[in-house]
Amino acid sequence: VVMNSPPALNPAPGGGSCALSLKNVNLRAVVKEIRAGLHPEVVSNFSGCGAPIPLCADGLTVLDLGCGSGVDVYICSKLVGPTGVVIGIDSDPVLLQVASKYKDYHMRQFGFAQANVDFRRGLMEQLDEFPDSSVDVVIANSSISLATDRKMVVKGIQRVLKEGGELLFSDMFASVRVPSVPDGTYLPTEAQFPRAWYGPDLEALLRHYGFFEQRVMEEHVVSPPESLLPTLGHIEFTARTVSAYKVQTLEPQHEDYGQSVVYLGTAPGSRTTFSLDMNHKFHAGFPHRICGNMGDIFTRTRLAPHFDVTPRKAHLGPFNCEGECDHVKKEKKRKFTFNFASEDEPSSHSHSHPHPHSPSSDTESTSKKARFEFSRSSFSAPQGDGGGGGGGGGGGSSSDGGSGTTLHGNG
Numbered sequence: 001v002v003m004n005s006p007p008a009l010n011p012a013p014g015g016g017s018c019a020l021s022l023k024n025v026n027l028r029a030v031v032k033e034i035r036a037g038l039h040p041e042v043v044s045n046f047s048g049c050g051a052p053i054p055l056c057a058d059g060l061t062v063l064d065l066g067c068g069s070g071v072d073v074y075i076c077s078k079l080v081g082p083t084g085v086v087i088g089i090d091s092d093p094v095l096l097q098v099a100s101k102y103k104d105y106h107m108r109q110f111g112f113a114q115a116n117v118d119f120r121r122g123l124m125e126q127l128d129e130f131p132d133s134s135v136d137v138v139i140a141n142s143s144i145s146l147a148t149d150r151k152m153v154v155k156g157i158q159r160v161l162k163e164g165g166e167l168l169f170s171d172m173f174a175s176v177r178v179p180s181v182p183d184g185t186y187l188p189t190e191a192q193f194p195r196a197w198y199g200p201d202l203e204a205l206l207r208h209y210g211f212f213e214q215r216v217m218e219e220h221v222v223s224p225p226e227s228l229l230p231t232l233g234h235i236e237f238t239a240r241t242v243s244a245y246k247v248q249t250l251e252p253q254h255e256d257y258g259q260s261v262v263y264l265g266t267a268p269g270s271r272t273t274f275s276l277d278m279n280h281k282f283h284a285g286f287p288h289r290i291c292g293n294m295g296d297i298f299t300r301t302r303l304a305p306h307f308d309v310t311p312r313k314a315h316l317g318p319f320n321c322e323g324e325c326d327h328v329k330k331e332k333k334r335k336f337t338f339n340f341a342s343e344d345e346p347s348s349h350s351h352s353h354p355h356p357h358s359p360s361s362d363t364e365s366t367s368k369k370a371r372f373e374f375s376r377s378s379f380s381a382p383q384g385d386g387g388g389g390g391g392g393g394g395g396g397s398s399s400d401g402g403s404g405t406t407l408h409g410n411g
Helices: 029-036 040-044 071-080 093-101 103-110 150-160 199-208 226-232 292-300 321-325
Strands: 061-065 085-090 117-121 135-141 161-174 214-222 237-245 259-263 273-277 280-283 287-290 307-309 334-336 397-399 406-410
Touching: 029 071, 040 071, 040 093, 061 071, 061 150, 071 085, 071 103, 071 117, 071 135, 085 093, 093 103, 093 117, 103 117, 135 150, 150 161, 150 199, 161 199, 161 214, 199 214, 214 273, 259 280, 259 292, 287 292, 292 307
Parallel strands: 061 085, 061 135, 085 117, 135 161, 214 334, 287 406
Antiparallel strands: 161 237, 214 237, 259 287, 259 307, 273 280, 397 406
């Protein structure tokens, strides 16, 4: 049996699901709002272990691999807007029927005159119908690890992504390579555990196909169901959301070119701070030291309009990620019991990331120059935000050529 999406969150009465509850995932406010308005049948039949939802997505083409009942497709539909397109593929005709059933319902909810979503039956290993460089973002939620040929999936993703495009997916990870589990030992709803990724193996696979920058956006420790404890109970499992950009200029290592970046405060839902991943937070209007790869991400992807990056200078050697980033508050994993119950509503669980803010109405009309004018001699870090800009460690900041400007490092 080929499973391109995990089983439904709410099986028939008397059954059970080991699907992770999105109650435990840090959904940004804008995503929470959209999800709350989705049809209950779409939500109740969906299963996933994270929220691989791209922001700054207006007008993009998004491909969802193993879309299931379509929750992530419809969230992205709202975010890309009427000029964008979202395509969901899955091998399960029952889930696709549920997803397609409420297409008109959601278009009315979003105020779109025409549908900007399309659901297709197919396998994620076979993306031949999609032309080269035709997709801006590929997302997947608890599905790539279940593929029969993971290499073929990643190869296909790399081919269909445009230059500057992003692979953004949530999946199960294990602390070791999971030993082979005989068929019949686990239920189909438990397949995510024996099929979990071993982190270094995923990193090697992505690097082989040119995805040199892999960033963890979200991570939670999870416990396998009791039925798997005798065979897998010694392994630590985590659910992660991972981002990887297709940018040809990215290097295998983080190199220092004397660059810095200023976040402009214009990304939707992130007016004061922008979190690139779990460990890198950028305060609007404040310069941060960055490596060459991060500079390329901020200039060669859809994030470019929201950042001002200084040009590369002479190569200064390896970027000291530990020294530059030790002021960044590392988010601790939160452990919770694996949930067999349905959870329709996401939680507002407190998180070390900043609370999102709606951008002001003049965001797009204000020029970069007018928005952030500052005196380099009196520039200081914001206080009281325990994330990425406060300069909490000995190596947390560095001087930019003696000018007096505090640069907060990010690698």
